[in-house]
Amino acid sequence: MTAKRIKATIRWITDSWMVILFFVFFFLFWEWSVDWFSIPRYILPKPSTIVVNASADLPRLIDYTYITGLETILGYLTAIVIAIPLGLAITFSSILRRTIYPFFVSIEMTPKIAFAPLFISWFGFGLLPKVIIVFLVCFFPIVLNAILAFGSLSDELDRFAKTTGASTFKVFLKIRIPSALPQCFVGFKYAAINATVGATIAEFIGSDQGLGFYIQIVTGNMRPDLAFAGIFLLTIMGLSLFGIVTFVERALIPWHISQRR
């Protein structure tokens, strides 16, 4: 067991080193090729230029990261808070399953971002329309996966629970919820990947702050260096959100097959 764990750690380090090395080479190549191929600065800036110029504009970047982050987190959490109980209700109500469920499946096919101009005309340029867009982007994968999760208990466990005579609530607490968690996390992770996309595009469409807004403005001012700074920050934000969700998943369901590798 210990030997296995040590081996796994060593493998993790070697794997990570390769990734880190790759990133270093990637940025070195970028840095060097801008000069080598004489690419104009207003088309593609060097990574070093990006870092230097971004630090000069740091207060604004931090401010906007906070704004976009807030939109993302609020939309994402609201989606979870509403989607999970609704998913449960749909799983256990045949009326909802025949009405709301097909409705949700069809809306899932609609590009949610198409609603953004409407929301902005309804709710203005502030936080609310962006939170709603992030919410919509996150809501459907979470609710659809929740329905799948709560509805698919194995026959064996279902039968076993019935022979014990335990109350529905008890079976729910002790069997159905833990069984459903892995599939729920499929939805949470998918939504986490798309949350920042929703926030960014919503800001493109109409905003006066946030990283999406920033990228659009600085690109218009021929400052691709600052646009890249915004992109990096959005990447870090997306990675952090996904990382947190993965961390919670590991903590909650260490027994699940996807966590055991």
Place this chain on the structure above:
Amino acid sequence: MLAAISIKNVSKSFSTEGQPILAFGPADLEVNEGDFVTLLGPSGCGKSTLLLMIAGLIPCSSGQIIMNQDEVLSPRHDIGMMFQDSTLVPWRSVLGNINLQLELRNLNPNDFQDKISELIESVSLKGYEHLRPHELSGGMQQRAALCQALIHEPKTLLLDEPLGKLDAMTRENIRKDLQNLWMNEKPTVLMVTHSIEEAVQMSSKVCVITPRPGLIDKIIEIKLPWPRDLEVKRSQEFADYMAEIQEVFQGYGVI
């Protein structure tokens, strides 16, 4: 002798496109208290369906099942069940899974400490109590499932091909454990299997079931000494029972 389970004219049909199709029965069967009865038949003959009807997990299409002087109309709580796939939950250890049976029945696991260690010992899982199912072999998982099915001391044990997915050696081993447990506690056992050898080795009575729609064609009493160890299995009598049942299935054209 009291009949622990009596099955009267029971059948099961499923409707496909409005047409009812008879899957099992009608069949009659009396299982005495403390009997070990196997339902032996080819796959698709409805033997598992019968077991689920006895457990009250699915309704009969016709007829009546009486268990311990009580008509079966809803899921029975005085039974222990095992299936081909174990009923262990992956987030609990062996011990946790045994406790799950008790917790769901509003029993306090602390009151069952002795019984739990005794059971764990009897299926050679001592030292593995704190491992989770995925850390165990298939055989050990089914041993744990057996403890889970027995911990609340059910009078009746319903087993649906519990050893179906295991390799031959593991199967042999668990049969021995199961037989010992049955000989000690004498619960009424109904086990579904498609292995003739398993049926002869384990049972006091073998119900031979025809291919779909399943009918209980023959009830063969196995009068071999207990425990049915390898010596008994090598005996001429054992071979004779095997041959007798094989001939029945040959008659059906399934082997």
